[in-house]
Amino acid sequence: GFMTKHERKLFDDLKSPHLKYWVPFVWFGNLASKARKEGRIRDSVDLQTLMNEMNKYRSWCSLLFGYDWVGIPLVYTQVVTLAVYTFFFACLIGRQFLDTDQGYQGHDLDIYIPIFTLLQFFFYAGWLKV
Numbered sequence: 001g002f003m004t005k006h007e008r009k010l011f012d013d014l015k016s017p018h019l020k021y022w023v024p025f026v027w028f029g030n031l032a033s034k035a036r037k038e039g040r041i042r043d044s045v046d047l048q049t050l051m052n053e054m055n056k057y058r059s060w061c062s063l064l065f066g067y068d069w070v071g072i073p074l075v076y077t078q079v080v081t082l083a084v085y086t087f088f089f090a091c092l093i094g095r096q097f098l099d100t101d102q103g104y105q106g107h108d109l110d111i112y113i114p115i116f117t118l119l120q121f122f123f124y125a126g127w128l129k130v
Contacts, residue, residue, distance in 0.1 A: 025058045084128050088121045
């Protein structure tokens with residue numbers, strides 16, 4: 001609903017090896033200049049303000065395009081996955097409770113299931129999947 005059918009056809013027919021996010025900005029700039037010449041925009045300061053805001057928005061889009069273009073290498077995700085699983089394997093070993101039958105002084109069995117360790121694992125594993 002942002003483009004007419006004719007504009008959509010022109011947009012789709014444009015050949016570009018990259019994204020075409022910049023095309024509507026060029027159209028906007030041309031229409032704003034035309035509106036200034038026709039007297040629809042009364043002052044050049046208003047036109048300059050419009051163009052400055054449009055350029056600011058265009059630069060944000062190009063920054064976003066840069067983030068999309070440069071992907072995260074697969075090695076990073078593998079390292080993070082390995083770190084999360086290694087951490088929780090160490091937690092399984094390190095957070096074991098003492099056997100009360102051995103008679104250690106001052107060490108009683110607190111809980112049978114490490115609830116907070118399980119919650120921590122579910123949060124970290126879920127965050128990893130996101």
